[in-house]
Amino acid sequence: MRSAIVEARDVEKSFGAVRAVHGFSLQVADGEILALLGPNGAGKSTVVRMLMKVILPDRGSVVYRLAGAEPAPPGRAQLGYLPEERGLYQDVPVQRMLVYFGTLRGMTRAAASRAATNWLERLGLAERARDPVKSLSKGNQQKVQFIVAVLHGPRFVVLDEPFSGLDPLNQDLFVRLVRELRDDGATVLFSAHQMQLVERLADRLILMQGGRAVLEGTVPALGERWGAGSRLILRVADARPVDFLAAHPAVERIESALNGEVRLRLRPQAPLSALLRDAGARLDITSLHSEQVTLHDIYVETVGAALEPAAGEATETAVEVGA
């Protein structure tokens, strides 16, 4: 792993009686795209706000090393932030507002104006530069909000739920833009709950649940650690027991066996021929297909287990009984 430019150490934050984040740590490596993934209320935005010094942690610390190996407070030009709470001056022309935010980040007016013009052209908004923000569509306002975060060429960009409210085309656009930012030397941390976008974009992810990190790593590494590999789905014509499959060396576990459909989680690199032969000998298989385990599966299983451990246990028990 490259050197960490941002580090949160064991941070905690409570709001009244609600413990939003506890015992959370992260390291953001220079030049990576790190995703904070988690359901609503997992504590992602609270972590982001603490990283951006919008709120201070009750315990723990956030350390920046943007200017060298030694910890130092970040300069405002080094940070870019797209808050979850979108907000723009609605009655002000787009270009003027962008220049204002650029100057607050330390740019001269001339440099901010040039950068704003470039970004507006890049995002197809050049002709709207003199229009008041309120005249733009929601999607275009989100593009402007994105420009506010990156106008000044920050070293570390934090995007809180950048894809929310975007149509698929604009989601693709934002994925491309974030990759370009990384290619230009920026480090990006973003929070999201759209798994396929995280899978496409993130070099590494941290899955949060209940204010804690419950899973961390690169997408392939997580897949491997999770059991990776694939899933085999069999359609069977009769109601014969399938529990013998659980003992098969190629099968990690039976995920479900309901309504003539048996879903098997396979062990990594498991040889399938013996499994298919044994299953075919004892079951009347009408169709079969396989699929890769996705981040969605990891997310649902991890978060589901953390959210409802009792329900999770009950499901597994039901499978065993059914099997």
Add this chain to the structure above:
Amino acid sequence: MSDTRTVLEVAWWEFRRFVKPRQQLITLLLTLVGGGVGWGVSELGKRNRPSAEIAVIGVEHLPVAASPDSSLTFVPHRPDEELALRKAVGRRELGGLLLIRGADTAELVVAKEPTWRSTLERALAAARQRAKLQQADLAPEALADLLAPPHLDVTFHEAGRGPTTQGARLVAMLAAVFVILGVFTGAAYVFASVTGEKQQRVTEQIVSTIPSQAWIDGKILGLSAVSLVSVLNMAAAVVLLLVGRSIARGGGGVPPGFGDPWAIVLTVVFTLLGFLFWLSFVAAVAATVDDPHTSTRAPLMFIPALCGGPAGFALGNPDSVLVRVLGVFPLTSWAVAPVRLALTDVQAWEVVLAIALLVAGIWVLRRMAGTIFRSAMLMYGKEPSWREMRRWMREA
């Protein structure tokens, strides 16, 4: 980027958001037109004062006479005309019928309560006084001497000082009106700016970018400048109107009382400091407001008005001990001191102390406002309690 540059950037942003040249020009023109129309109506009113003809029966008992500038005309009649005159009053052909029965008794017959009643009563009182003095059998010279006012020569200790002129009173009144109006205008801008930013959800973006103290300082500075421009705009309109009126009356242009440049400079200083003081207060209050339509904090906005009120006392008695104290006390000095400067001698130490206390008050208030602003601006859906605000200040 230094905080000073940030403050100036924010100030310039706020100034440009709220000062629109076309609007200022329209305000100037409307003030001129409104003032011109008001003055014209007042002049017309003076020239066409409604006069009343009053028929008098029994003038031999009390020789009532109207003063030269009075709107009343007294016309003597015979007693046998009373009935006809009463009917004329009923038909509104006569303003009234005055039946004088003796030096001490009279009856006034009118169709409705007359607006000139007090004028008539003064005329009757004067006539009665003359009648009583004549009954005392005084010589005309003695009578004239008795009624003449004493002659009073006023000598000023300092050469060059003259009596308090009408112009000086006008300047004092305008100073008070403009400084209070400026604080109100600024308060309205601050309230609109802060609650607008909360409602447009831009606060998190800005708080993550610049120190909240720099944000509030820039906001207060910029909006104080906006208030100053508004006040100067109105002041320019008033000066133009006064000059126009003076020229129309054959005067020399600028009315007297606008002469002391030092007092004008100090008035501008107190005005600006007053803006900074109260706009800091209003910014802190506005930051705690979640919804301006339903907030219970709105009555706090009247505190500046209460503190501007003593300017009225100062107009009446600029040298009383109370007014002198209020002229130094930072909650009121911004409004009282300009009035005293226009009307009376203000000691140098009073001016220095008032400015020092006001500056210290601004420093304390802006720090408190910055602390409240920092936390309150990020609160949505509820307003912070007084206890929470006290805790923020303690923690700060």
